[in-house]
Amino acid sequence: MTPETLPETLTEKILRRSAAAPIVTGSELLRIPVDLVLGHDATIALVIERFKRAGRRIWDPSRCFFAADHFAPPSTPERADILRRYLAFIADQSIPDDLVYRGISHQLLIEDRRCQPGMVICGADSHTVMAGALGCFACGMGSTDILALLLTGEVILPIPESIRIDFEGALPEWLFGKDLALEIIRQLGEGGAVDRALEYHDRTRHGLPMESRFTIANMAVEAGATNGVFVPDDALRRYLTERDGASGPLPGFEGAWLEPDPDAGYVRRLCIDVGELCPLVALPGDLSRIVPAGEAEPSSVQQVFIGSCAGGRLEDLAVAARVLRGRRVAPGVRLVVTPASQAVFHACVRNGILDVLTAAGALVTNSSCGACGGIDKGLIGAGEVCVSTSNRNFRGRMGSNDGLIYLASSATAAAAAVTGRVCDPREVLDGQRLRGFHREPWPAAERTSGGAA
Amino acid sequence: MKIAGRALIMGDNVNTDVLHPSRFFSLDDRTVRAGFLQAAAGFEQAGTSDLTGRVVVAGDNFGCGSSRETGARAFLLAGVQAIVARSLARIFSRNVRNLGLPAVECPSLPALAPDTEVEIDLARGRLRAAAPALDLPLVPLDPFWLAVLEAGGLLPFLGLGEPAGPRPGASLPMYRGGP
Numbered sequence: 001m002t003p004e005t006l007p008e009t010l011t012e013k014i015l016r017r018s019a020a021a022p023i024v025t026g027s028e029l030l031r032i033p034v035d036l037v038l039g040h041d042a043t044i045a046l047v048i049e050r051f052k053r054a055g056r057r058i059w060d061p062s063r064c065f066f067a068a069d070h071f072a073p074p075s076t077p078e079r080a081d082i083l084r085r086y087l088a089f090i091a092d093q094s095i096p097d098d099l100v101y102r103g104i105s106h107q108l109l110i111e112d113r114r115c116q117p118g119m120v121i122c123g124a125d126s127h128t129v130m131a132g133a134l135g136c137f138a139c140g141m142g143s144t145d146i147l148a149l150l151l152t153g154e155v156i157l158p159i160p161e162s163i164r165i166d167f168e169g170a171l172p173e174w175l176f177g178k179d180l181a182l183e184i185i186r187q188l189g190e191g192g193a194v195d196r197a198l199e200y201h202d203r204t205r206h207g208l209p210m211e212s213r214f215t216i217a218n219m220a221v222e223a224g225a226t227n228g229v230f231v232p233d234d235a236l237r238r239y240l241t242e243r244d245g246a247s248g249p250l251p252g253f254e255g256a257w258l259e260p261d262p263d264a265g266y267v268r269r270l271c272i273d274v275g276e277l278c279p280l281v282a283l284p285g286d287l288s289r290i291v292p293a294g295e296a297e298p299s300s301v302q303q304v305f306i307g308s309c310a311g312g313r314l315e316d317l318a319v320a321a322r323v324l325r326g327r328r329v330a331p332g333v334r335l336v337v338t339p340a341s342q343a344v345f346h347a348c349v350r351n352g353i354l355d356v357l358t359a360a361g362a363l364v365t366n367s368s369c370g371a372c373g374g375i376d377k378g379l380i381g382a383g384e385v386c387v388s389t390s391n392r393n394f395r396g397r398m399g400s401n402d403g404l405i406y407l408a409s410s411a412t413a414a415a416a417a418v419t420g421r422v423c424d425p426r427e428v429l430d431g432q433r434l435r436g437f438h439r440e441p442w443p444a445a446e447r448t449s450g451g452a453a
Numbered sequence: 454m455k456i457a458g459r460a461l462i463m464g465d466n467v468n469t470d471v472l473h474p475s476r477f478f479s480l481d482d483r484t485v486r487a488g489f490l491q492a493a494a495g496f497e498q499a500g501t502s503d504l505t506g507r508v509v510v511a512g513d514n515f516g517c518g519s520s521r522e523t524g525a526r527a528f529l530l531a532g533v534q535a536i537v538a539r540s541l542a543r544i545f546s547r548n549v550r551n552l553g554l555p556a557v558e559c560p561s562l563p564a565l566a567p568d569t570e571v572e573i574d575l576a577r578g579r580l581r582a583a584a585p586a587l588d589l590p591l592v593p594l595d596p597f598w599l600a601v602l603e604a605g606g607l608l609p610f611l612g613l614g615e616p617a618g619p620r621p622g623a624s625l626p627m628y629r630g631g632p
Contacts, residue, residue, distance in 0.1 A: 191514025
């Protein structure tokens with residue numbers, strides 16, 4: 001901050017580093033250069049024909065972070081055709097193809113050295129916001145915006161005002177990022193953050209695990225926010241050191257370590273004592289009814305889905321394995337587990353987590369969006385109830401318009417798989433199962449004890 | 454000067470999965486059109502019925518959720534002329550305006566009966582109706598969005614492509630805010 005400038009929030013600081021003049025006189029929208037653009041087989045396929053008609057090349061193919069996660073593998077002939085067109089486009093435009101079939105684009109982004117703090121990242125998918133957990137500006141948009149971005153290297157955005165969210169207290173063993181994300185939406189409302197940034201400050205006693213932060217940032221868009229960003233701290237530094245190794249960021253993808261000014265202005269502030277929360281669920285239909293899991297009508301459950309960019313990480317599968325070790329999925333319930341990426345899949349194989357889950361009766365699918373968007377492998381029928389670790393419980397989202405979706409943490413979801421009904425996970429936790437979870441989600445003792453019931 | 458039509462009434466927090474379920478995601482416009490409002494209770498016929506000239510009138514946070522642009526395109530293919538909501542979700546409002554379809558906010562919008570005849574006066578920034586008698590202010594559009602709508606969408610505005618639909622905003626003198 002220089003004497004001439006006003007104190008800035010983190011989002012203002014990131015966007016004003018590079019923002020140019022207003023797009024037209026008198027507008028609040030600015031041309032903003034983009035460091036990385038996320039895409040996938042479904043939404044990029046929508047731009048290909050219009051892109052070809054524009055008769056130009058992509059401004060910088062090396063900055064395209066393109067996965068194949070929706071129709072991977074395809075479940076209909078039409079989707080096979082869409083996927084083939086998309087892969088041909090990638091090849092034709094010399095876009096890196098190292099991410100194809102590796103998992104959900106948003107998860108791949110936070111696992112990748114190309115994604116760094118301080119960057120401006122835009123993606124052709126609303127859950128691009130998840131990368132904000134790494135201290136960057138990350139925002140989702142539709143295909144026409146992305147097409148213009150691919151041709152110009154810029155997006156046209158207003159700089160959003162910020163809502164500051166402080167997490168305080170000590171995180172209980174049975175509480176996770178999903179519970180915190182739901183608590184934020186419960187307080188702000190579904191549209192409570194439209195055109196705003198959420199700026200998260202982790203002041204909890206032991207720090208929130210990075211995996212929980214990803215889930216919190218992922219669901220910023222469910223409150224309508226433009227983006228959600230965690231203020232960079234030591235936990236992020238440790239994560240990046242482990243992820244990127246000694247070599248650090250790729251040349252040209254360095255990013256910047258930025259923090260908000262201490263006296264920055266916020267339109268609203270929330271202070272959440274994480275020690276006072278209980279496990280939450282979002283009741284079916286939308287995100288307007290979020291209640292303690294133990295107070296939900298104890299509906300009988302036909303499917304539990306543990307997966308998606310909001311709830312398919314190592315932490316999510318490890319907690320599910322802790323709950324399910326030595327137990328069986330209840331009769332009449334199908335448990336669908338979809339690791340968010342191949343890196344997560346491999347880690348779960350190495351650690352014996354998939355042994356435990358499959359021994360308990362889980363159906364494990366390949367890393368992709370799958371059941372979350374009602375795409376494939378785990379759709380629900382009329383009258384069926386699903387407890388899901390994903391981010392949307394909207395009518396028809398996972399199949400039939402007459403199916404019901406509850407959103408919950410993977411602890412709550414795994415408890416529903418054991419009991420066959422929506423319940424507070426503490427009902428099935430004996431006090432030992434999650435001890436030390438946030439320090440060590442899947443300790444060696446769990447690995448060697450095997451999964452047999 | 455004005456967009457007049459019969460209202461299609463929708464509620465609060467209507468999300469894009471309800472407006473256009475993902476199973477209708479397609480590169481084929483016939484499939485996209487058939488998916489219009491196919492998870493919205495009471496709109497089961499909207500995938501096939503003639504909705505040309507209708508004005509969607511909605512509550513708060515209209516269009517929240519997914520960025521899938523097939524949802525926005527379905528409005529264009531169905532012949533919807535404009536969207537007016539108490540408030541609009543961010544990605545959806547960008548998507549429809551980027552395709553050249555006017556989407557405006559009217560914070561004081563009351564609940565209206567189905568098929569109410571409404572008129573959006575973009576030049577003066579008003580929403581009007583005769584029965585019930587209404588004359589309500591619209592939130593002024595940013596000059597950028599006015600220019601995009603006048604051009605028929607984002608791509609023609611940037612000189613990168615043709616309008617996606619019939620250019621409802623192109624011939625209209627638009628309200629630019631102020632007194």
